Amino acid sequence: MEVIKLLKELLKFRSITPDDDGAMSYIERYMSGFEAKFLEINGVKNLILTKKFGDGVNLCFGGHIDVVPPGDGWSSDPFKPVDKDGYIYARGAQDMKSGVAAMLQACKDSKNFNGTLSLIITSDEEGDGIYGTKEALRYLKDNNALPDFAIVAEPTSTNEIGDMIKIGRRGSINGVITIKGVQGHAAYPSKCVNPIHQVSQILPKFAGYDMDAGSRYFDPSKIVITDIRGGMEVCNVTPSELKIMFNIRNSDQTSYEDVKGYCDEIFNGLRYELSLKESSKPFLTDDNSKIAINLKNSIERVCGISPELSTTGGTSDARYFAAFGIPVVECGVVNDRIHAVDERVSVSEIKKLYEIFSDLILHFK
Structure with missing residues (x-):
């Protein structure tokens, strides 16, 4: 499946904050057909991808390509993805190159959408986070191109893919x-x-x-x-x-x-x-907003479960979307090994996340 191949390629980049190690250029080439805008501020690289299908809403996917340092004690090279027992092992497998791969592939494979699909990818989420997504959104605001709705593909699930959607975060x-x-x-x-x-x-x-x-x-x-x-x-x-x-x-x-x-x-x-x-700052997206309802429906169709709506956990770049008045939610793979030695992601989870995002794009209304 293409999303798995893409994930493995992204995992090879030694993209420790704020160095993208060439990942952004690779993504630009991979997402042919999307208009690309690079923003580099104080050593932080940001990539905005846009494709207009019609005159409807602008649905944006957000994520980061940077990872924390791998640390010691790995069973294999943390930047050479390893398949084992249905899992892919590498730094960033859960947090959050799996989410980036799923959203990229879902957008790339979409043939129709009632509006514009956009993506914001940064190399500065695991660090201070002040020259990344926030600056990309400021650029879009200055150009009257802010998205109407956003989904950040952070690893939010707890026991199985799709069991939790973050509709807000504490400050x-x-x-x-x-x-x-x-x-x-x-x-x-x-x-x-x-x-x-x-x-x-x-x-x-x-x-x-x-x-x-x-x-x-x-x-x-x-x-x-x-x-x-x-x-x-x-x-x-x-x-x-x-x-x-x-x-x-x-x-x-x-x-x-x-x-x-x-x-x-x-x-x-x-x-x-x-x-x-x-x-x-804290934020809360209305659980009756279009993005929350549509994502919930997609998870129910793909996974057959009804997700819990939550605000638990630490901070994420979703807070920047909220600060610009954009209804935003978060959805991604299980987060049981984020930042840990031998970080891994389930192959079945990444496939389902791709299917959730594809379904969201197809049925968004």
């Missing part, structure tokens, strides 16, 4: 609070200002606190403390400051401003410094 806010005290001798606590003692009274209101109650598709936005440190690791000196690091995977019900306001409220009265960084 991520990292924070550091530094409580200022006065260092001194432990024998004279009245002459010290011990930030550990101060925080101990507040910690129950902060550690594990739910910023919201959650919703149908989102768990509560919980404050998760990841590190606490202070002092000199001696028993007779109180610390001059205490640092608390935390993360919140926030839903669309909790914002950056909400987090800052809560921190200012409960640490009021202490001398402290607060640093917050929002690495990604």
